[in-house]
Amino acid sequence: MRRKLVAGNWKMNGSLAANAALVAGIKQGLPADACDVAVCVPSPYLAQVQGEVAGSVVALGAQDISAHASGAYTGEVSAAMLQEFSCHYVIVGHSERRAYHGESDAAVAAKTVAALQAGLVPVVCIGETLAQREAGQTKEIVGGQLDVVLDALSGEDAARIVLAYEPVWAIGTGKTATPEMAQEVHAMLRARLGAKSAEAAAKVRILYGGSMKPDNAAQLLAMEDIDGGLIGGAALKATDFLVIVEAASGVVL
Numbered sequence: 165m166r167r168k169l170v171a172g173n174w175k176m177n178g179s180l181a182a183n184a185a186l187v188a189g190i191k192q193g194l195p196a197d198a199c200d201v202a203v204c205v206p207s208p209y210l211a212q213v214q215g216e217v218a219g220s221v222v223a224l225g226a227q228d229i230s231a232h233a234s235g236a237y238t239g240e241v242s243a244a245m246l247q248e249f250s251c252h253y254v255i256v257g258h259s260e261r262r263a264y265h266g267e268s269d270a271a272v273a274a275k276t277v278a279a280l281q282a283g284l285v286p287v288v289c290i291g292e293t294l295a296q297r298e299a300g301q302t303k304e305i306v307g308g309q310l311d312v313v314l315d316a317l318s319g320e321d322a323a324r325i326v327l328a329y330e331p332v333w334a335i336g337t338g339k340t341a342t343p344e345m346a347q348e349v350h351a352m353l354r355a356r357l358g359a360k361s362a363e364a365a366a367k368v369r370i371l372y373g374g375s376m377k378p379d380n381a382a383q384l385l386a387m388e389d390i391d392g393g394l395i396g397g398a399a400l401k402a403t404d405f406l407v408i409v410e411a412a413s414g415v416v417l
């Protein structure tokens with residue numbers, strides 16, 4: 165049985181004061197038997213939020229990682245640096261990094277390897293654009309994105325990733341995949357994980373991301389292969405984030 169995971173992706177939002185209030189609100193409202201919960205914060209705030217979540221069940225995550233260990237890579241953040249702030253998760257291959265920073269599937273695979281080598285859990289994001297969905301290419305695109313990552317990993321390492329299916333057309337748009345649409349893709353991804361290793365198919369949590377909100381989370385999270393959510397906008401308000409955490413934790417509202 166896979167434990168559900170709800171991870172907030174704060175993107176480039178926050179301030180010292182706002183972060184403190186947000187984390188305090190999340191900690192205060194967590195249900196007793198909460199699912200796994202994480203907040204993925206901008207790098208300058210890792211030290212602050214490390215302190216804010218200490219002693220709670222909320223895990224810390226980063227939003228990107230360098231494929232390189234150290235050196236002349238201005239602006240990049242290494243796995244070892246993330247470890248120093250007790251990061252457990254790191255998002256790799258978010259569609260915003262793919263679109264605005266030209267990250268290729270190969271670069272995402274290299275970042276996934278760097279994270280795993282350091283003992284971090286990469287949250288590997290994949291997803292199709294609206295044009296690709298309308299052209300009937302969803303399975304080919306997201307399956308291909310996953311395969312490039314899996315080709316870089318052993319079967320054992322493949323079982324240690326978290327996968328996030330994030331249709332690009334649903335991110336930040338208010339448009340959500342229906343539970344059935346998401347489930348269809350998640351089931352296909354699980355089959356592809358299974359072609360790599362039975363352990364990966366059984367263990368890898370496949371999160372849905374793309375305008376998951378308090379009013380649609382329960383239906384999405386009820387689907388067999390949806391093991392949690394990667395939450396953008398709704399992760400910035402403790403009350404909204406907590407409703408999603410409750411839905412994933414099986415709390416009857």
Ligand code: PEP
Pocket residue numbers: 173175330334335336337338373374375376394395396397398
């Ligand atoms: C995201 O950025 O990963 C995301 C899912 O954003 P939103 O929930 O705002 O669509």
